[in-house]
Amino acid sequence: MIDPKLLRQSTADVAANLARRGYTFDAAAYLSLEERRKALQMDTEHLQGQRNKSAKSVGKAKAQGEDIQPLLLAIKDLGDQLAASESALQEVQSQLKDIELDLPNLLDASVPDGRDESDNAEVRQWGTPIELPFDARDHIELGENLGMIDFEAASKISGSRFTVMSGPLARLQRALIQLMLDTHTDKHGYEEKYVPYLVHASALVGTGNLPKFEKDLFxxxxxxxxxxxxxxxxxxxxxxxDAIFEVGELPKHFVAHTPCFRSEAGSYGQDTKGMIRQHQFEKVELVHFVAADESMAALETLTGHAEAILQKLELPYRVVALCAGDVGFGAAKTYDIEVWLPGQQKYREISSCSNYNDFQARRMKARRRNPDSGKPELIHTLNGSGVAAGRALIAIMENYQNEDGSIRIPIALQPYMGGAESISA
RNA sequence: GGAGAGGUGGCAGAGCGGUUGAAUGCACUGGUCUUGAAAACCAGCAAGGGUUAAUAGCCCUUCGUGGGUUCAAAUCCCACCCUCUCCGCCA
Known part of the structure; x- marks a missing residue:
């Protein structure tokens, strides 16, 4: 959520910022609603004050054994007026809330202009795309030839966009998750969390998934x-x-592995084959809670932590800064990490690292105690995949494939695979 | 699933329907005292919102959540949610 104060005081600036995303904000409609809110709220609070005063004087009079009737008569209409005013205010406030919950976050000034994916700016590249001395197979062919990926079995059980994996390949995904968790906890200083996979709507409102993106969820x-x-x-x-972090408690760095469930409504034509886009996939996620002035630096750090995984796996990748039109709803700035997939001859997203600044914090009332003022203030939240395990598995299969269809196991993963050096049928 | 108990400020824990945003204790912050610390004593100490240039004043809201009764609700009524204890079941 954008700061309502900023929204009403600098409406034009906010609208201009959102316009960079291609989002049209009806400032006039908002401002007239806001004007009504202000009038109604002042009225209502005034009436509430009157009620409080009169109730107290009634109490006092009664305590002294005086006649209450004249007092009651004097405020005869107050109750009805107050009720009417309160309900009108409530109505306007809920309309404003709907508007505010629907607004995307303000973009950071460093976000490049642009409309869609094609305008994203490459920030850096690591490694060079592998030149295989034979025709690269994609992960679908590789997996099916090995007999370790079975889309048909999955569709019998659950329909499309699910996968059944077997034996060493299933283990390889588990190894990847293990490597990532170990790296982030041991090398990068994260605290591991095990968390619920089912959540209330309120949690999704907090992160910005609801109310706007209900259709993406199961x-x-x-x-x-x-x-x-x-x-x-x-x-x-x-x-x-709903937390207030006391002085010294921040920053917090959490890492968690969970399955992720996405309905992928509206992505019907895309990546229909294979494991790229599934209803269920495994991911290791990094989350930072930081003070407001530290979040931009934290975004660089977090992105670096995700990159470190790909470097360990020796997978070529590039980092792109998403352009204004491509940055997600709640993010102020996002770096995508894209891994090279020989089977597609393309870089594909394997991690997305975002600074949400106070957008999520405001929605979920996440604060810290300001060490100078002693007052609560909103924190900044960041998150990024570190990295998507399913896609990392694909990247390994395609980048480490041999001409005979077997797959070499990256050195970093071998300890997690019982010392095995390759997977073959 | 059955039976019972309970949800109040950072924690513990009071609270006859009426100056209760809320006693008291602990914790915390500042001060006095002390060579320093502790103890003791004094003072302060919730969050959110509105108005405003203001983190100054003033005002409003909040005692699990939502409704209701009343001039007035932490206190009464209803529904829901959650937690705890015992029994049953279960990975």
């Missing part, structure tokens, strides 16, 4: 539904919900 039936998490970002970031 929801359980029942009176109070649960949602399956689309990313560990949701439960982990919500650890700060």
């Amino acid at each position: 929801r359980t039936s029942g009176e109070t539904p649960y949602y399956l998490i689309p990313t560990a970002e949701v439960p982990v970031t919500n650890l700060a919900q």
Whole structure:
């Protein structure tokens, strides 16, 4: 959520910033609503004050045994007026809230202009795309030839966009997760978290997934539904919900491995084959809670931690700064890390690292105690994949493939694979 | 699933329907005292919102959540949520 104060005081600036995303903000409609809110709120609070005063004087009079009737008569209409005023205010406030929850975050000034993916700016490249001396197979062909990926079995059980993996390949994914968790906890100083995979709607409102992106989520039936998490970002970031971190408690660095569930509604034509885009996938997620003035530096650090995984795996990648039109709803700035996939002859996203500044913190009331003023203030939240395990698995298969269809195991993963050096049929 | 108990400020824990945003204790902050510390004593100490140039004043809201009764609700009524204990079941 954007600071409501900023929104009403600098409406034009906010609108201009959002316009960079291609988002049109109806400032006039907002301002007229805001004007009504102000009038109604002042009225209502005035009436509430009157009620409080009169109730107290009634109490006092009664205590002294005086006649109460004249007092009651004097405020005969107050109750009705107050009720009317309160409900009108409530209505306007909920309309404003709807608008505010629907607004994307303000972009950081360093975000490059642009409309879509094609305008993203490459920041750096690591490694060089591998030239295989034979025609590269994609992970689908490789996996099926090995007999270790079975999309048909998955579709019997659950339909499209699911995968069954077997034997060494299933283990390789587990090894990847293990390596990532170990690296982030041992080398990068993160605290590991195990968190719920089912969450309340309120948690998703906190991170910005709701109310706007309901269709992307899986929801359980029942009176109070649960949602399956689309990313560990949701439960982990919500650890700060309603919290006030005392001086010295920040920064916090958390890492969690979870499955992620996405309905992928609206992505019907894309990546329909293979494991790139699934309803369920494994991911290791990094989350930072930091003071406001530290978040931009933290974004660089966090991105570096994600990159370190790909470097350990010796997978060529590049880092791109998402352009204004491509930055996600709640983010102020995002770096995507894209890994080279020989099977597609393309860089594909394997991690997305974002600074949300106070956008999520405001929604979930995540604060810290300012050491100077002693007053609570919103923290900044960041998160990034470190990295997506399913896609990392694909990258290893395609980059480490041999002509005979076997797959070499990166040195960093061999200890997690019982010392094995390759996977073959 | 059955039976019971309970949800109040950072924690513990009071609270006859009426100057209660809330006693008291602990913790915390500042001060006095002390060579220093402890102890003792004094003072301060919730969050959110509105108004405003203001982190100054003033005002409003908040005692699990949502409704209701009332001039007035932490206190009464209803529903829901959550926690704890015992029994049953279960990985």
